[in-house]
Amino acid sequence: MAPMALRDGNKSKKLVNNGPLLVSRIIDTEKAPQPAEAIAIERSQTNFDPVKMHQFLEGSVEKSDLVLSLFKSIERDTFLQTSPEHYDMGYKDERALVAQRIDRMARYLELEDPKKFWRRLNLMTVIDPSMGIRISVNLGLFLHCIKGNGTDEQFNYWAKYREAGSIKQLYGCFGMTELGHGSNVAGCETTATLDIEKDEFIIDTPNISATKWWIGGAAHSATHTVCYARLIVKGKDYGVKTFVVPLRDSQHNLLPGIAIGDIGAKMGRQGVDNGWIQFTEVRIPRYFMLQKWCKVDKFGNVVLPPLEQLSYISLLGGRVSMANDSYRIGARFVTIALRYAVGRRQFKKNPSDELESKLLDYPLHQRRLIPLLALTYAMGLGTDKLEKQHEVILDELERAIRADSKELINKSIIDTKALFIDSGSLKSTLTWLAADLINETRQSCGGHGYSSYNGFGKAYNDWVVQCTWEGDNNVLGMSVGKTLVKNIQQILDKKKPINTPSLLFLNEAPQWVHQKDIIIATRRDVENLDKVKLAVKVAVIKFAALLLDQLKAYKGNWDLLSHDRVQLSKLRCHYYLLETFIERIDSNTDHALTSHLANLLKLYYVTQIFTPFAADFIRFKLIDPEVASYLTLEFTPQLDLAIRPYVIGLTDSFQQPDNFINSLIGKYDGNIYENYFETIKQIHPPRHYKAPYSSAFEALLNRAPLEERDRFEKSEAAEQKLTARIEK
């Protein structure tokens, strides 16, 4: 090829690089930062086996293996695996993707044993909460409601014969909340009126506020709903009961009398087709009413349930899962933020340093993140215990009902009560803490935390509804707090011990309620686990006793105590986690893990219990104010520093693979900048450097001057012409 044959006016310019160009994969002018190297070095310092730690966190080798095998299955599955491009999806596309994944999950459901499938669903819920909830509404809420409220035959019919349990033929939704009623289920206004003549119920939405609202799956998926409606027989209102109401026929067309709509855009979980439903005199056969407890015969005789509280047990599974989700989502975001904090450098501590300091070498950054790591460990252990507790109770109840034994049923009721309290305080406290955790870890990644591809934004938006649904956190907290105060009342005033298994410690109230000597009186006491446990236990007792006194002063008005009832519930959750953490450490046999777990435990109770509740611990005379000051000013930073060298190992121990973490700055190799930049270039090729709307923008910039666009009507020449005669 011949060279350019002309000479031009441009003189060749000398290069002015500030050093020789460095050629590797690409050409740099100076050495680029090496975050992957920093992470690799710290990883090599890990002095324990992360797999062993994972087994400890998950509670057993079997569960750990199951989780890892499911991670493998998910990251390889064409449809279930994540992809950074998904963060660019509009909500219409997201819904279609979720539908595709549901289909895929249905195939696993047909083949896997239920335990494995539910664990799969549980893990998928962390990476695709929209999908998780869309399936849970059907398999969880809809079928559990039928199981809890329907006869065995009714359950078998809908779940098995009609195959709803295999996500086939039918798709159920859960028609509980209404536009005007959320938390107060007993206040629902939809009616189910018995027409004795035809032996049918007439389901009707009496007014706008009774419109079923937020119903997941209603807008596009559901063929049937369990409808919560007031049972009305011969003019008498028997309160809210449950009815299976078909919404769509087998061609997926809406049935007459059913009006359904999409409730549209949401803060998060845009992949869920939440809808509204209005029933206009929709008739269903009498036997579509769920009649395990409450029965209506064809003459209109109503038998009310003896043990209605047992019908609510179906809600507990959801709460237990949400507590557990808090651990997994916590692990995911703590991993991202800590990897970033090790790879990222910012400011030089000393002007003479060659490199800037790692973010995580700043005590403030340690203080922001390492306590969250400790919290995540505490959540992992506590929610594993809660999960087991739940499984045991379900088995127990099943056996009790099968044996039709009053004694066993009574025991089940007591255990269920305990689970109500434990799951209620853990669900509310931990979903809140997880929301805070996502928020704080995002902020700790600075601007990059705001990029969708790093995972925080979507996760937060999808997450926060957990604080509202299936028991609003404040409503749950108040209810747990109330139960605790009532129990204390029984113990202190009626001198009658309680028998709720996980609250037995309250029976020690008479011994501690007037405790005067400060329990954590010296700096050394802070590391004495017996004293620490005692201090937290006594805090719960004294707090509850104080509220009892106030209740009397307020003449029994609970509403005036509501704020503190929620606080009490949080404290009780922490006592549960603390007890579990200590129990589990005591039974641990792998010595390589011991010192790490001990440090995490201490950091957990100092930063999550003593610091946020400092005012309570001081006023209840459980901690000396000077010790409290020592805790924040000295002890916490020391613990942070002790854990600091092992954060990579301790996050690797969550064993979450890149595909599951789904964050460009949070990958295992820690090659933050290249991972992030290269993927963004793939998703948004720089070739498209003009926006689709560029012409409009260019027209804005290159518009004519104002005078010209005003047709020069305000110019001096115009003025002269327009005023010529007047002036004269």
Added chain:
Amino acid sequence: MAYTTNTVSSAAGPDPKSLLAKERATNAWDPVKMHYFLEGSAEKAEMIKSLTQQMERDPILAADYNYYDLTKEQQRQLTAEKISRVARYIEVESFQDFNRRLSLIGVFDPQVSTRIGVNLGLFISCLRGNGTFDQLQYWALGKNTAYIRGIYGCFAMTELAHGSNVMGLETTATFDRETDEFVINTPHIGATKWWIGGAAHSATHSTVYARLIVDGEDYGVKTFVVPLRDSNHDLTPGVTVGDIGAKMGRDGIDNGWIQFSSVRIPRYFMLQKFCKVSREGDVVLPPLEQLSYSALLGGRVMMVLDSYRMIARMSTIALRYAIGRRQFKSQAAEESEEDNVPETQLLDYPLHQRRLLPFLAAAYVVSAGALKVERTIEETLNELDDAVDSNDEDGILKSIDAMKSLFIDSGALKATCTWLAAETIDQCRQACGGHGYSSYNGFGKAYNDWVVQCTWEGDNNVLGINIGKPIVKHVLNVIDNGKVVKGSSAFLTHTKDFIGANAKKTYLNSLADVGDLKKLIKAIEVAIIRLTYEASETQRKTSFDYIGAEMVNITKLKAHHYLLEEYLRRVEEFDDASLKPYLILLGKLYGASIVLDKFSGIFLTFNVISTELVGKLSAEYIPKLLAEIRPHTVAFTDSFQQSDMIINSAIGKFDGDIYENYFSIVKAQNPPRAHKAPYSAALEAMLNRPSLDERDRFDKTHEAAETLSK
């Protein structure tokens, strides 16, 4: 029995509208007058309403509910259209009025105000702060940038590997003496300019923060105007720009990345107000390096004002909903003798009051601080410009002092108020239960758009440290050298009176003390002093890094001190005495809940408040204040004078007809006629799929087993 109103109902539903109307009818004051307090003057308040009216009628600028359904691409286009519309206003109104307009747009469509703010705020502020008078004239006015014409600027400061540490930026600007040019270069991936608002699609020029290198010597980070696109909007050679894609919020902004590969600009494109490079390559350095960051100050001040308006908007929605919405029956209602007692209004629950009313108080208190700091920056920058223009060295030095204290105050307020606003949005959303999660009620987008305020233009934690540090240093100096501290931290001078033998003296001993705002402000001073003293002692043994968390707390307390002090001053000088008692109520609630209750650990640890009092504060005092404020909620929120368009929330409208408004908006945005999803075929195929055996071609049946195992 059915009956017909606008629709046919078969039983009476709730009537939220009349609940709000009833409370509004008993308003104890004229919201218009109260609004004058909030905005600082009748004149300004009227101006704000007039600007709002113009925008709610404007065909392009007015917000609507479709806004919440837009995809990222649609948002970007709409934002561009709005910018084009706003550009027509800027040509015909004063810059001051335009700034107010922009600040109001920030409440209902922050991506528009940011995308414009990057150009008119950051780009031009950078020219003003770092360029000579002539450079500013040339680029800002001569080229019509100030009217969003001709060129569009962006602010290329942050890099992929550098955010908060501006001094550590790595892009280079190397002087080529031979051609009298600078060569702008991105040395490696970490120095890629990142997050640059407007870079992806809009900007034609950028003020680039780059290291000035002359004859191999590195003079630190300076600013340069670098063209990115020619007048046909095509990229200039050596410039690579890309879209950074999806974000948590503010999708309407075209944030981008920029890489420079040996891009040459004339020497006179360097901004040379303080730092100068001559034709020969002689470098004159600025008197105070920080002066060149003054570009960021305006943004910080604006964010305090944004915080006030956002807190006002969100608390209005949540409080209107809390009045119209009924839920459960309170114990009092349950025990009532009357028949058919309806469910209780949410806001009649003490817990609900406790969750929301402190934010109402925060809106009022923050407004006062926002106005003050806004006034201060205007004065300070004008004085500095005058001093520089007239080459008045004493004046420059004096301005530098004023600038330093503005750094402290604006930084502390920016961090504290943007965090507070984020918390407000989050808590208000939660207080609306499930409906708070619907996009049409405004919280989700507001939150996602908002939270970046806590990170950009000075990360809140970094600011917390930067502002806590001089306070700790003051205390060290007071202890060691008996220094006299001036300005808003003057109270630190008396540190010795509150430590050592006096460290146990409590300052809040009775509810009367807490109710006296002057005493409360004093108590905050004591808390700051004792906390700072403890931290400074720890620092002596360790380092400033070690006390980072304490410095952040010190900064927050300092901001609350500033806000309450200014609020009290404003209330005292306000000319409408009839409103004062109500304003004082809010001040007390702010002090008791947002300061004392939240920081009770610190107040107790350092003996500022007595142990018994902390219990009473929570159990008696705060509930009592809440009960006193409760009847005036509608008057307080109406006093923000935000119209439905600004509020843009289906459940937060003025008329309070929550359910009708919400349902009709949801139906309009999602017509029920489309009852099958676009992807319905896939769903139906799943549900109606053949049995597993059939799909397995009956290969696993007994028959197959027999055949295959023969």
